Amino acid sequence: MLPVKQALNRAGVKRLDKVSAPDNSSDVTKHLPDDIPVALRDSPSVAPATVDRSMLVAGLTTLGAIALAAGILVAVQLQRSQPAQSNSAAVSASTTNPTASPTAASVNADTMLGHFRYPEAPLAELTPIVSDGSVKLRKAAAKAYQEMQAAAQQEGVSLVPLSGFRTLTDQDYLFFGKKAERGQVAAERAKVSAPPGYSEHHTGYTLDIGDGAVPALNLSPDFENTSAYKWLKVNAPFHSFELSFPKNNKQGVNYEPWHWRFVGDRASLETFYKARGKK
Numbered sequence: 001m002l003p004v005k006q007a008l009n010r011a012g013v014k015r016l017d018k019v020s021a022p023d024n025s026s027d028v029t030k031h032l033p034d035d036i037p038v039a040l041r042d043s044p045s046v047a048p049a050t051v052d053r054s055m056l057v058a059g060l061t062t063l064g065a066i067a068l069a070a071g072i073l074v075a076v077q078l079q080r081s082q083p084a085q086s087n088s089a090a091v092s093a094s095t096t097n098p099t100a101s102p103t104a105a106s107v108n109a110d111t112m113l114g115h116f117r118y119p120e121a122p123l124a125e126l127t128p129i130v131s132d133g134s135v136k137l138r139k140a141a142a143k144a145y146q147e148m149q150a151a152a153q154q155e156g157v158s159l160v161p162l163s164g165f166r167t168l169t170d171q172d173y174l175f176f177g178k179k180a181e182r183g184q185v186a187a188e189r190a191k192v193s194a195p196p197g198y199s200e201h202h203t204g205y206t207l208d209i210g211d212g213a214v215p216a217l218n219l220s221p222d223f224e225n226t227s228a229y230k231w232l233k234v235n236a237p238f239h240s241f242e243l244s245f246p247k248n249n250k251q252g253v254n255y256e257p258w259h260w261r262f263v264g265d266r267a268s269l270e271t272f273y274k275a276r277g278k279k
């Protein structure tokens, strides 16, 4: 590379040469690629057009680069913000789910067609609540029921136990036998009867109650109009009985105003509530 002053001169000479002395141009041109940039720094007046153009080009290039960079940044920010939003959504979902997911998990694991799985009560735990021995409950539930029935009797209300503890075989007949008779598919049948292994009646804590004065309404939704139901609605909680399938229950089982379960001791509470995540 030539010294700055020489380069400047040569660049200047070149311009002059182009006009007045074309003979030297080839010699100068050889050095131009290296020399001109240096000369430009020293003296913009040497080649103003080139300076302006190159500065303009440089400026535009810079602006372009900045715009491009800005564009990329915006794009990157957008890309980042979208995953961030979906991430935060996922986080909020996972923070809200822990309260719901154990319930959902246990329900999914232990339900079929909307019914929870229940083990059959041990025979030794059962005791009859009617004279012919056809209806049985677990001892604690039986005692509470008989006290409740006596209390109702004192107020002129006749509670009649229709069905208590059921074996898997009993339920098998009710679910599959009745279903076939009625021509119902399993899902339909499950709304009015639990599949074997999934009936609260297996627990020995649950019974169906009728009104002795209106047997025609046994196991009917219209049982809710009987004095037996009206009495139970008010008084059953005092005897630790509750309705298992009220109207619009979360299990999706049909309303059963006649079907009551005992929740008056730890074992019964655990049976109906522990695995479901209910509060």
Ligand SMILES: [Zn+2]
Pocket: 201, 207, 208, 258, 259, 260
């Ligand atoms: Zn029932």
